[in-house]
Each structure stands twice: as structure tokens, then as C-alpha cells.
Amino acid sequence: MKLTIRVKLFLAFALLAAVGASGGVLSLLNLEALARTYQTEQRHVATHEALHDDRVALLSLPNLAAVYDRGRDTEVLHLIEQRLRQLDSSTQACIGCHTDSPTHVEFARRLKELRELLLAAPGEALAGPPLRAPSAQGALETLVGALDASLGRMEERYHQVLGEHREASETILEPSLWQQLALVAGGLVVALLLAWLMSRALSRPILPLIAAARRIGAGGVGRAANRTGDPDLAQVEVALSELTTLVARRAHEDAQRSLLDRVISSQEDERKRLARELHDELGQSLSALLMKIRSPPTRGAGTAVDVMDLETRVSRLLDEVRRMAWDLRPSLLDDLGIHLALSRLAEEVHERYSLAIDFQAVGFDQGHDRLPGRTETVLYRVAQEALNNVARHAHARHVSVVLVRQGQEVALVVEDDGAGFDVGAVRRGRSSLGVLGMEERLALVGGSFVLESTPGQGTTVQARIPLGGVPS
Amino acid sequence: MTIRTLIADDHLVFRSGLRALLQREADIEIVGDAGSADEVLAQLERTPADVLVLDLSMPGGLSGSQLAESVLRRHPRTRIVVLTMHEDPYYLKEMFRVGVHGYVLKRSGAEDVVRAIRAASKSEFHVDASLGGSAMSAMVAPAARPSQGRLGLLTPREREVCRLLALGFTNADAGKKLFISERTIESHRTSIMAKLNLKNRAELVRFALDNDLVR
Known part of the structure; x- marks a missing residue:
């Protein structure tokens, strides 16, 4: 199949529009997701900051030294301290990172360990020999309580962080394949419509040009109408x-x-x-x-x-x-004018071919008004050719030669009731030379030529020549 | 009193030969000769002539009949004798219509010219003897209008069709003019020809002229 310019234009526009539309729709969606992610991130950062505060608070709790100070350096307390440090480093790592899940998991594990340890700690720590001072005993309990509370808060924050991470990752997750396909398809439909409209709008002004070209091709001479304002x-x-x-x-x-x-x-x-x-x-x-x-x-x-x-x-x-x-060249034509020359010609043809020729002129007052020389010559030669054709081919019984001068025009009619012929066939054939000759002679003086004939119904040859100048 | 005669012919040899022949005649006085239409008119302005012996085929803008017409218009007293080689009765008829008094062929003898000049000077006509028969048939007046009065046979529509055909319209053009089909024109035409017993378009034109459908 050959692609017309219209189709090509349409395809090009469609392609461009489709790419543009789907890209646009997707980026719009992404933009929204991005916005949502940003909000989540904001909250996340806030959570991390809070976690940082918790850590600082945890570290600034009443020193474990007070507990050591009793001189009862228990393993549990060592363990707690060790875990506390571990938790601290893990928290630090966790605060530093936003999405790295292994770090989070590590943090959570440490948090849980410390929590369990703490829950078990007061019992174990107090089960040993009594503390030196009741204040120390009290300080230990307070410490454990504070630690517990702090850890509880941290755990809470941790869950919050996890939740936020999940939320963020869900938001960033792209729309489903079907959604995307539907969106692209929708965009495509809109794009096709646009492309069709555009290509139509572009190609519409070409149509009159095509029509004009076709007219010219068909032999008509015309101007392409300027209907569009397009330069x-x-x-x-x-x-x-x-x-x-x-x-x-x-x-x-x-x-x-x-x-x-x-x-x-x-x-x-x-x-x-x-x-x-x-x-x-x-x-x-x-x-x-x-x-x-x-x-x-x-x-x-x-x-x-x-x-x-x-x-x-x-x-x-x-x-x-x-x-x-x-x-x-009949001297009569120059000396006496066309109507007498034609009358004489009719007689001549009659004598030569014994063909009944009737001549009648209208609008010629006995040769007073002569026609332009060229016009007279053309009329005479056309009549001569037409009568020769009649004599040779027509087998006519009656032949008329009529010359009419009326207003600004002179008309010559040569008519017979003979065999007639198929005008189209004669014009196509070689024998059209005589017809062409008559037409050309007439064209030279701005005249027109009509040939009417039907097989069996005779032939009419008509020549009309406009007469310039003032009306007579 | 002599007949003042002007000779007009574009052939110098012929002119001088004719002059020599005519000068033998006592009653003819050659007042000049001319080789073109302009010379003829100029000579006549200078020297009036009773008779102009005119050749029909001279060079220049005016044809023989046009020159004769303008001579007769400016000098109504001058008589013209045409001396020509044209034997065609059309010339003869046309020249007498214009108003000449003599028509002599060049192939005839000098005595024919002399006779014609003498006749013309007395406002009598002379035609070359060898043209007798054809001259008569050419001079016969056109027949009276036999077809007059038969216009009533035609319907108004047929009269209109008749008028257009007489003006040289083709069937197709007449149809366009009257907003009817070519075929209808044809049948009107057949009817007109049958009613008026006409054989061809020329007769139809004559009928239209006789009945003032066209002029």
C-alpha cells in the first residue's frame, strides 16, 4: 500500500502524540508519588531526630557508676552496659540510614535483647548480697525503670520508622501493568484523535490545489483558487x-x-x-x-x-x-466581397459536381459593407473545404450555404442532408485533417467552429467569427 | 464637342496602346491617364472627365467597385466604362449595381471600347457583345416574394425556431437559447420544412427574410 502524505502526516503526529501522552501521564503519576514520598520522608526524618533525642537521653541517664559504686559489680550490669553500648551504635547506624533494612533489623534485635535483659535485670541484680545503701538500691530501680521507659519509647519509634518505610516504599511502587496499559491506551486514543485533526487541517488546503491541478490536467485552463490564507x-x-x-x-x-x-x-x-x-x-x-x-x-x-x-x-x-x-485565389473575393464570392463558389461546386447548392446571405446589402480581409478569406476557405467534403463524401440531395451577418458577428453554415458520419470517429481518424484545418483557420481570427453530424441525418458545419469595431 | 476621357489601368503598355487607339477617334479627347486608384481620384479633381475608362484590378486599397463608387459619389456627372478581363457575370452585375454605364472585355476589339464610350457619354448603357446571355441572366431582378403570407402556418414557437435557424444557429445552440432540447428543435424544424414545403436551410433563410423574421 502506498502511503499518502495525509496518512504519513497522520502517523507521524499519532506517534509523537502517543509518546508524549503516555510519557506525560506516567510522569504525572510519578510526580504525585514523589510528592507523597517526600512527605513521608519529612516525617521519617522527624522520627529519626526523635530517635536521636532518645539516644541522647538514654546516654545521659544516671550513670551506671552509681551502681558499680556499691562495689557489687554484677555480671548483669556488665551485660546491660555492654548491650546499651551496642544499642547505641546500632541506633546511630539506624539514624544515619533511611532505607537500609539490615541496619534496622539489627537495631530492632539489639533493642529487643536489651529490653529482655532489662526486664530480667532488677531481679537478678537484687538477688545477690544487699546493696550497700538503700539509695543505691533505689537508684538501680530508677535506672532500670528509666531505661525501660526509654527503650519502650525507642521501640515505639522503631515501629513508626518501619511503618513509614513501608508506606514510602508502597508509594514509590509504580502503578500496576494494567493501569499503565490503560493509561497508555487512553493517551493513544486522544493522540490519534489529535493527529487525525491535525493531519486533516494540514491537508485540507491541499485539496483545492489537487482539484485545480486535475482541472488543468483535464485540459481546462484555470487558476487555483486561493482559499487558504496560508502563505x-x-x-x-x-x-x-x-x-x-x-x-x-x-x-x-x-x-x-x-x-x-x-x-x-x-x-x-x-x-x-x-x-x-x-x-x-x-x-x-x-x-x-x-x-x-x-x-x-x-x-x-x-x-x-x-x-x-x-x-x-x-x-x-x-x-x-x-x-x-x-x-x-478567386479575385472575386478581393474585388466584390465574401457574399458574392460564396455565391460564385456555390455555382462552381454545382457545375463541377452537379450538386444542388443553395446559397443565401443575410445582412449583406449588396456588398456595401465589406468584412475584414482575413475574415473573408477564412470564411471562403472554410466554405470551400466544407463543400469539398460534402461533394466527396456526403451523397447529399440538398446543400445549403448560409452567410449571416448579425450584430457583431458573422456566421457561416454549410449544411447537407447526406450520409452524415460519426463526428467522434472522424475527429480521431486521419481524415480529421480538413476539420482541424478549418478549426485552426477560425481560431486565428478568434472564431469558433461547430461540426454536427449524425449518420444518416446529414451534416452541419457552422463557423462564427466576431467582428471587431463599432456596431454597423 | 469632344468626349473628355480619362484612362485608368495599371499596365503602362496597355494604357498607351489604348490611348493611341482612342486618339484616332475625332470625337474622343484623352485628358489623362492614371495607374492607381489614388491617381484616378487626383486626376479627376484637376481635370473633369465625361467618361472614365476603368480597369477593375488596380493596385491600392480600393477594389474596382469601391473606386467606381467613390468616383460616382464625388463626380456624379462622370460616366464609367469598365474595361476588364473579368468575364464573370458577378462582376458585371455588381458594377452595374454600383452605377457604371459600360462593361467591355479587354479581349474585345478597340471598336467595342469606342462604342461603349460614346454610349456612356449619352448616358446609355453598353455591355460587351460576348457577354450577352450571362449578362441578361445576371441582370434579371430577383423574383417577387412568393413565400410571403405563409407565416401564419407556423406556431409562435416554430417562428422563433425558424428565426434562429435563419440566423445560422446550430440545433444545439438554438435549443440552448430557447431552453429546449436539441431533439425538440429538430422536430420543430422538420415540421417547419414540411409546412412551408422547403428543401433546405437556404430556402428557410429566404422565407425568414421574405417574412421579416430576420433582416
């Missing part, structure tokens, strides 16, 4: 218009050239024919005449006979010359 497209339209003009001019030039070719070749043919006639007929006759003049006169009363013979020959020659001149 780029306006330039394309200008270019198209120029192309139209160019094509029209080329076509015109071609037509002119082919007409010129034909005129030249027909001129050459005519000259050839004329040269042959001059040589064969006039030349022969003149040679014979010359011979006659040179030959010695016949004796007796011959001279008068000779002169008469010569006169006959010269007279015949004169007829010959006159006929040739007439064939070249």
Missing part, C-alpha cells in the same frame, strides 16, 4: 497558476507550430501542383504556339486562317491562365 500554499497556488499559463501557452505554441507546418507544406504542395500545371499545360500550349508561329505560312488564302487559328489558341491559353489564377 506557503498561496505560493504553491501561484506556481500552479504559472504552470497553467505555461501549459496553455505551450499548447498554443504547439498548435501554432503545427499550423505553420501544415501551412508551409500545403503551400509547397500547391506550388508543386502549380509548377506542374505551368510546365505541362501552359508550357506545352506555348511551345505549340511558338512552333505554329515559326512555321512558314501556308500559301494562298492561308494567312487569315492562320491568324484565326492563332487567336483561338491564345484565347484558350488565356482561359487556362485565368482558371489557374482563380484556383489560386
